[in-house]
Amino acid sequence: MKENVYQRINEREYYTRLSNGLTVSVIPKPGFSKAYAMLAVGYGSVDASFECDGMELTPPKGVAHFLEHKMFEQPDGGNALQSFSQTGASPNAFTSKEVTAYHFSCTKDFGKNLEILLDYVSTPYFTDENVKKEQGIIEQEIGMVNDRPEWRVYENLMAGMFPGSPLGDSIIGTTESINTITRDTLFSCYRAFYRPSNMVLAVAGDVSPDEVCSAAEQILGTTCLNRPIRIPDLSPKSEPEQTIVSYMEVPIPIFAIGYQTKSYLAGLKEEIVSDIALDMFLGSSSKLYRSLYEQGLINREFEAGALLHRGVCATMISGESKAPQAVREAIGNAAQHISDTVGERDFERAKRAQFGSWLKRTDSFENLCRTQADAYLKGYSFLEFADVFASVTTEDVSEYLKCVFAEGACTLSQVLSKEGNA
Amino acid sequence: MKTMECEILPGIFLRAVQTRRFKTSSLAVAFLSPLEQKTASVHALLPFLLRRGCRKLPDLASINYELDYLYGASAEPLVQKQGDVQYLGFYCSGIDDSYLSPEKPMLSSLLELVHDLLLEPVLENGCFSADYVSGEKENLVSAILSEKNEKLSYAYQRAIAQMFPNQAFGVSALGDAKTARQSTAQSAFSAYQKLLKTAPLTVTYCGSMPFETVAETVKTVFSDFSREVFYNADCSKPMFITEQKECYDVMDVSQTVLFVGLKAPENEVVMKVLSAVLGGGTASKLFLNVRERASLCYYTGSVYQPRQNTLCMYAGVEEANVSVACEKMLCEFQNCVDGNITEAELEQAKQVLVNQLKTTQDTAGALLSYWLERAVGGDVKTPSELAEAICDVTREQVVGAAHACEVKLIYRLCGKEAVSDERECLPTHQ
Numbered sequence: 048m049k050e051n052v053y054q055r056i057n058e059r060e061y062y063t064r065l066s067n068g069l070t071v072s073v074i075p076k077p078g079f080s081k082a083y084a085m086l087a088v089g090y091g092s093v094d095a096s097f098e099c100d101g102m103e104l105t106p107p108k109g110v111a112h113f114l115e116h117k118m119f120e121q122p123d124g125g126n127a128l129q130s131f132s133q134t135g136a137s138p139n140a141f142t143s144k145e146v147t148a149y150h151f152s153c154t155k156d157f158g159k160n161l162e163i164l165l166d167y168v169s170t171p172y173f174t175d176e177n178v179k180k181e182q183g184i185i186e187q188e189i190g191m192v193n194d195r196p197e198w199r200v201y202e203n204l205m206a207g208m209f210p211g212s213p214l215g216d217s218i219i220g221t222t223e224s225i226n227t228i229t230r231d232t233l234f235s236c237y238r239a240f241y242r243p244s245n246m247v248l249a250v251a252g253d254v255s256p257d258e259v260c261s262a263a264e265q266i267l268g269t270t271c272l273n274r275p276i277r278i279p280d281l282s283p284k285s286e287p288e289q290t291i292v293s294y295m296e297v298p299i300p301i302f303a304i305g306y307q308t309k310s311y312l313a314g315l316k317e318e319i320v321s322d323i324a325l326d327m328f329l330g331s332s333s334k335l336y337r338s339l340y341e342q343g344l345i346n347r348e349f350e351a352g353a354l355l356h357r358g359v360c361a362t363m364i365s366g367e368s369k370a371p372q373a374v375r376e377a378i379g380n381a382a383q384h385i386s387d388t389v390g391e392r393d394f395e396r397a398k399r400a401q402f403g404s405w406l407k408r409t410d411s412f413e414n415l416c417r418t419q420a421d422a423y424l425k426g427y428s429f430l431e432f433a434d435v436f437a438s439v440t441t442e443d444v445s446e447y448l449k450c451v452f453a454e455g456a457c458t459l460s461q462v463l464s465k466e467g468n469a
Numbered sequence: 470m471k472t473m474e475c476e477i478l479p480g481i482f483l484r485a486v487q488t489r490r491f492k493t494s495s496l497a498v499a500f501l502s503p504l505e506q507k508t509a510s511v512h513a514l515l516p517f518l519l520r521r522g523c524r525k526l527p528d529l530a531s532i533n534y535e536l537d538y539l540y541g542a543s544a545e546p547l548v549q550k551q552g553d554v555q556y557l558g559f560y561c562s563g564i565d566d567s568y569l570s571p572e573k574p575m576l577s578s579l580l581e582l583v584h585d586l587l588l589e590p591v592l593e594n595g596c597f598s599a600d601y602v603s604g605e606k607e608n609l610v611s612a613i614l615s616e617k618n619e620k621l622s623y624a625y626q627r628a629i630a631q632m633f634p635n636q637a638f639g640v641s642a643l644g645d646a647k648t649a650r651q652s653t654a655q656s657a658f659s660a661y662q663k664l665l666k667t668a669p670l671t672v673t674y675c676g677s678m679p680f681e682t683v684a685e686t687v688k689t690v691f692s693d694f695s696r697e698v699f700y701n702a703d704c705s706k707p708m709f710i711t712e713q714k715e716c717y718d719v720m721d722v723s724q725t726v727l728f729v730g731l732k733a734p735e736n737e738v739v740m741k742v743l744s745a746v747l748g749g750g751t752a753s754k755l756f757l758n759v760r761e762r763a764s765l766c767y768y769t770g771s772v773y774q775p776r777q778n779t780l781c782m783y784a785g786v787e788e789a790n791v792s793v794a795c796e797k798m799l800c801e802f803q804n805c806v807d808g809n810i811t812e813a814e815l816e817q818a819k820q821v822l823v824n825q826l827k828t829t830q831d832t833a834g835a836l837l838s839y840w841l842e843r844a845v846g847g848d849v850k851t852p853s854e855l856a857e858a859i860c861d862v863t864r865e866q867v868v869g870a871a872h873a874c875e876v877k878l879i880y881r882l883c884g885k886e887a888v889s890d891e892r893e894c895l896p897t898h899q
Contacts, residue, residue, distance in 0.1 A: 135820025187724065
């Protein structure tokens with residue numbers, strides 16, 4: 048294994064790509080009793096169409112998430128969740144737009160827990176009966192998230208920003224779509240994506256990197272299959288919507304504003320530049336934030352971030368406001384003078400703040416493994432961030448802001464009260 | 470990992486955990502005050518108001534700018550409750566000095582900032598700024614009303630309120646919107662002055678500095694703030710409703726949140742194990758039976774609160790299935806009372822708790838929260854000591870605790886179409 052040393056942030060990493068194609072990253076944490084492992088699969092809701100055994104498939108929406116739920120069940124009638132419980136480990140899983148990840152944290156028997164993780168993710172067991180049972184559970188999950196205004200405002204925003212693109216589809220699917228999923232659908236998707244060459248195993252803890260690798264080779268095998276063939280077009284198929292409104296019982300309207308552009312940077316640098324740039328333009332020390340806050344147009348829930356998906360950049364600004372439209376206008380007006388935002392002193396301030404925030408992330412095993420797994424699936428290493436921060440210039444930030452706010456298409460999603468509180 | 474505590478100055482209590490495990494040090498500085506319906510909101514307003522500006526950094530932007538320069542350090546308003554005690558202050562975190570070369574130690578910078586925020590607010594004619602009060606009052610009202618957006622935590626809060634009517638235990642940490650709207654610059658300022666005179670200040674620190682250094686820094690920074698008399702912060706005995714009650718709130722929701730509330734005996738360690746057997750994770754009775762076997766819900770579990778002696782079981786279910794879900798939850802509880810707890814269930818529940826506690830020691834934020842919660846209530850077990858005590862709990866003790874529990878409440882947060890005449894619909898809550 049290759050040892051990478053990141054002196055400035057006091058981290059080390061053992062990295063390798065196994066003969067079966069699996070990327071392994073082990074971040075040693077000597078002296079900690081906690082250990083954490085995440086097996087991330089490059090498969091999410093954006094992989095709506097793909098090739099499997101030479102055929103093009105477009106399964107029902109929400110299938111990646113459904114598959115995540117179903118992986119826990121085992122052929123012997125047991126469930127991986129209960130196997131973990133015997134050691135007191137805390138397991139979970141999630142599905143995002145691009146990734147399905149299975150993970151656990153534990154304070155003893157790391158080796159045994161790792162085996163359980165690798166074993167259940169590589170043992171699909173779907174029957175008509177257990178698929179039917181899961182439909183009931185996921186319907187309740189859909190009911191739960193649909194009652195959350197923050198979820199609704201985000202889902203609407205993505206749908207409005209990316210009409211006709213899988214980026215605009217809900218990760219969880221709909222009651223109708225999940226009820227058309229069968230065991231055959233699940234097997235096809237599993238075969239196409241659940242291949243070691245399309246996975247990353249990220250581990251943090253006081254554990255032996257060699258043991259991690261040998262467990263992964265023993266359980267996942269040594270055969271290396273090709274990476275899945277995706278049908279990659281994520282761009283919107285028509286003009287983005289300007290405004291989308293939904294009504295719920297909310298005491299104060301909730302909004303999300305999205306700017307959609309093509310990426311002009313890539314990888315880690317794009318992530319860092321967008322964080323610094325958004326901090327300068329909209330962060331809690333910026334002129335714009337101060338003015339919006341003092342006018343009572345936003346409160347402390349206001350935040351901005353960028354989602355970067357395979358060449359598409361979605362910059363999102365969200366919060367609560369009695370007048371979301373006025374917030375959008377204020378941002379639009381400020382965007383006309385975007386070059387005034389980027390001064391040297393303010394750049395230094397935002398860079399320091401963001402560097403601190405990235406460094407803090409490495410304190411959490413969960414964040415560390417998730418960010419590293421995400422990064423490797425995109426083709427880079429998160430731990431190199433200190434060097435990349437040093438290379439970012441004011442020109443990078445100006446270019447980003449100009450590209451997003453002066454040229455990007457803007458969508459406003461609002462959740463308003465039924466009584467009409469806007 | 471070393472934990473020490475002492476009274477640094479009259480009414481200023483420090484508890485510090487020295488650990489080199491994290492890149493961040495964290496700090497919570499809070500006044501402790503009795504939680505009361507009539508003062509909860511005006512108290513909750515104070516940290517947000519004080520965060521708007523102090524003499525040296527008179528507005529939000531200048532405070533934020535200073536924190537950004539400290540490598541993205543944070544000083545966020547802290548408003549929370551434990552039982553019937555309200556915490557009011559600031560929660561801070563910053564990169565540990567060993568990773569940076571700051572002009573002065575991060576701990577001093579953060580403590581000085583918190584000192585200034587707490588004790589040197591921006592004043593206009595000897596009172597809080599009317600502009601700041603009006604802005605933050607509006608934000609507080611929004612925050613209180615927005616509690617409804619998180620259905621599970623809102624339903625929990627409402628269920629607790631029903632079990633302790635007209636009592637501090639039932640009051641939310643932020644208070645209620647109606648009282649919040651009545652706050653003025655004058656009422657906020659007099660509440661603030663009373664707090665300065667009577668409320669003990671608790672300082673909780675987790676980071677690489679040795680106890681002596683932290684104690685010395687707190688003493689130096691807060692040397693100008695000392696009081697003779699202060700309130701003795703401790704929880705009182707909770708008084709539950711006498712009769713069992715069934716009630717519901719109506720909201721625009723598609724899924725019902727169901728809570729079964731129980732009065733629990735005073736035995737934190739054993740009750741934690743009972744709660745874990747019942748609904749503490751994926752091997753628990755509720756998860757296996759209500760979710761996995763019956764497919765009735767996506768989430769279900771139980772939550773135990775030692776400082777108010779409550780045990781609550783919950784689930785998110787379709788309204789049509791509420792009765793059957795409720796029966797199944799009560800049946801799982803009855804299984805505990807009847808002693809139907811296998812050795813494997815007991816062992817797994819203990820393992821889940823021990824894992825959580827060990828993990829707490831390895832997570833910066835979780836460790837601070839652990840000690841901050843224990844600033845009241847007299848329980849001074851470290852996470853390791855608590856884990857040891859949990860391992861010693863027997864099946865008989867768990868069954869005994871289940872026997873001593875009493876079902877007090879069945880509560881639903883449900884959609885309009887679910888209205889039923891048999892149970893009590895609660896008046897609109899604002």
